[in-house]
Amino acid sequence: MTRSDPRIARTRDALRAALVALVSEKPFEAVTVQDIAARAAVGYATFFRHYPSREALLTDIADGLIGELHTLIAPLMRTSDTAAAARALTDYIEDHRALCKGLLVGANDAMRRDITRRAIAVVSVADAQVPMWLPHALGIIHSVGATLTILGWWLEHDPERNADDVAQFIDRLVFAPLAAP
Amino acid sequence: MTRSDPRIARTRDALRAALVALVSEKPFEAVTVQDIAARAAVGYATFFRHYPSREALLTDIADGLIGELHTLIAPLMRTSDTAAAARALTDYIEDHRALCKGLLVGANDAMRRDITRRAIAVVSVADAQVPMWLPHALGIIHSVGATLTILGWWLEHDPERNADDVAQFIDRLVFAPLAAP
Amino acid sequence: MTRSDPRIARTRDALRAALVALVSEKPFEAVTVQDIAARAAVGYATFFRHYPSREALLTDIADGLIGELHTLIAPLMRTSDTAAAARALTDYIEDHRALCKGLLVGANDAMRRDITRRAIAVVSVADAQVPMWLPHALGIIHSVGATLTILGWWLEHDPERNADDVAQFIDRLVFAPLAAP
Amino acid sequence: MTRSDPRIARTRDALRAALVALVSEKPFEAVTVQDIAARAAVGYATFFRHYPSREALLTDIADGLIGELHTLIAPLMRTSDTAAAARALTDYIEDHRALCKGLLVGANDAMRRDITRRAIAVVSVADAQVPMWLPHALGIIHSVGATLTILGWWLEHDPERNADDVAQFIDRLVFAPLAAP
DNA sequence: CTCTAATCGAGACGGTACGTCGCGTCTTACG
């Protein structure tokens, strides 16, 4: 019953949506729990019944997004078709532009960092391919960090840019060098 | 006189040293002004006579480091000898390992971000070379971000690693792709 | 049916017993509704189905005790045999020592106050005798308050003391002065 | 310096005055720290820089009053002139009627209790005379408790009553029985 | 011996006050 209580799902959805909305208005650090609760039309204390901190809510949101993205891209990565993977990635971002912008741009600080960490964890367990000359962990950290940097730049500074172009940037700057012998 | 007053220089040095020391003990966000003042053996209000906020002190510290580094590397970049530039970079880091670790690793969050922004600004005004197919701003942001990521990984997770190796990683993952046609 | 439902009686008994037990462990103010419900092995909301507040439960408990006591003592008071009345009082307390200690000592604050108020109400309606020179209401308030103070002291600070002694204290300090011309 | 800083004295005075004022408007339990701070025109957190809790502020207020009262009455008690002592007491209360009413009547619960405890402590250290047949501690507790009860009744229910009358009530009901052989 | 309604447990929820912490300003006392 605890899990299936529809009130819980409703409240959590509202909190997630509230944070996503707020983060597109001001940096994540500047969003207070009061803000989130008010926007979600939820009691202040109720926030803490579901998440121990703003950061935990953030994590929850990011996890959903990253998980989805990963199931989309992992198969392509395995075929070594890095161009296709990059393209799938940018397409996905474009389809969720509002949310992604909130996550990557609105929350410049802790949010991006948390996303990076989560993405790294997800990519790590997948069988990401890293060349011999490069430590595996560094390969992952670098590819995730650099990709997010490029995506953040896109959404923040050049939103009109074609998804195809950005996919090419990612492929040439990040994926291709990692596929080198 | 304001500038040349040796007491002022002494106080600022103490504050800078205090922050650097503290940041190697706990994340920058967790360092309070009280902490800094106490460590610098300076009155609490005195901090604010020299810096309007923690962040400003951070900026002050980062600026010094980045400026120095840039004068070192800019000439090499201009000759397109990216390998030498990378090597100069890692050597410099190695020579200032304690401080750099404090800045890049200890302060995972805001500090790294501030450093990134400062470094981007510095690199931007220099005539950094970016290939035609890549927007200039993106080239800079990516190269600075990715380089710092790699350096952070080095200092945090593989400190025994040879500076030469790390220089190679940077060159192959960051500089070389940017030199591609 | 509502009244005769055995489930209701069972629940209320459990709640009363729980509060009495808890009040002997910590001050009444520190006992929460959660505490009571948990101790009574009853759902949290169930408490409010029977009592609108902690205080109401308290009142319920105190009423029972005071009513019983009053039926015991009133006849003796009417004969002006104050010594016998005092003795009957201390004997009764001794027979219900655990509960009375919980009420008078454990709950130093609100509980004693509530008991006092209840006792005053009960004594008032009886034809308590107060000398001419003393306002009737003051006579009652003083006698109840002082008696409870002495009983509380007995149970808390000198439990080994003979019931006879305490009866004498009450008689000489409280009842006798009220019988003076 | 900590002690002599006039800001501290000013703030504490304001807090004391605020609580006294509030307590004459509603029961002490219903007074929140916010109320006190707002009335004293002081920041919320500032309250806690001076008192760890509402109760501590209460104690501070009561101590001043009781101390003053005690220096007034102790000499008279020592001469066994209980009537004069009672009269001095009621005169003093009358001169500080507003404050005393706030303390004894406004704060029915914890405040009266705290005052009682403080008064007991003060009276205890003085060489209060208690007859042989009565335990010393009980003599003190009873006299303090009963006196406060009578004073509370006076201020709350019969404020027009002559101070002389009340002094007589106290003398005949409380002091005289304690002077009995 | 059902059937129907009251009662129950579980606990989510909106509130309100708590006491703490840190910032950045402003007053004070002291050298």
Place this chain on the structure above:
DNA sequence: CGTAAGACGCGACGTACCGTCTCGATTAGAG
């Protein structure tokens, strides 16, 4: 008369408890 100590206003934090509420799941007692 300038400067270090630290009191202050402010506002967010995370916690605790209140009293209300909505759920199913028992469990009476009436038919």
